[in-house]
Amino acid sequence: MTSRLKTKQTGRNTVPRSDLPVDRDIQAVAELERTAYRSRSLVDRVATAITRKAGTGTAIVLHVVWFCIWVVVNTRVFEGLQPFDPFPFVLLTTIVSLEAIFLTLFVLISQNRMSHEADRRAELDLQVNLLAEQEDTMILRILHDISSHLGLKGTASKDLAELLKETRLDELSKKLDKALPSEDR
Numbered sequence: 001m002t003s004r005l006k007t008k009q010t011g012r013n014t015v016p017r018s019d020l021p022v023d024r025d026i027q028a029v030a031e032l033e034r035t036a037y038r039s040r041s042l043v044d045r046v047a048t049a050i051t052r053k054a055g056t057g058t059a060i061v062l063h064v065v066w067f068c069i070w071v072v073v074n075t076r077v078f079e080g081l082q083p084f085d086p087f088p089f090v091l092l093t094t095i096v097s098l099e100a101i102f103l104t105l106f107v108l109i110s111q112n113r114m115s116h117e118a119d120r121r122a123e124l125d126l127q128v129n130l131l132a133e134q135e136d137t138m139i140l141r142i143l144h145d146i147s148s149h150l151g152l153k154g155t156a157s158k159d160l161a162e163l164l165k166e167t168r169l170d171e172l173s174k175k176l177d178k179a180l181p182s183e184d185r
Helices: 021-038 042-054 057-074 090-150 157-163 169-179
Strands: 006-010 013-017
Touching: 021 090, 042 057, 042 090, 057 090, 090 157
Parallel strands: none
Antiparallel strands: 006 013
């Protein structure tokens, strides 16, 4: 018995490959993700790395330690340590404010990129769904033709006529807009 499984070296990972449809689909999705990653700008990559590191427990612990040391040094808890930013810690406040501004900007950059990627995935998903709907309609038409040729009648006949029609995306969108609650109302 020969195995249809192959491997491919891609950066950090060895990715199993085979001729099975599910594996081809996984490879296609992985390639889309690699392409999206490679298309990111340097700013996007830096923002993502900073956001990823800042959103960890380690970052919280480092900030707590930093603040405690700053306060201890600048409140003369230990004799011999000369305060460089006495209470109300104007320098610390300035540094923390600047850090918050830049961290907020990095988070916004990361969120904008993630939103753009999610929009692209949603568009791709819509295209795949529309194609699948067309394929399903074609299958129904073929089954209807076969049933008619064989003279078969079934209980699904009453809904079949509606399902055999081409799906009109614009009509569905209008119906959906009418059915969903509006934020304006």
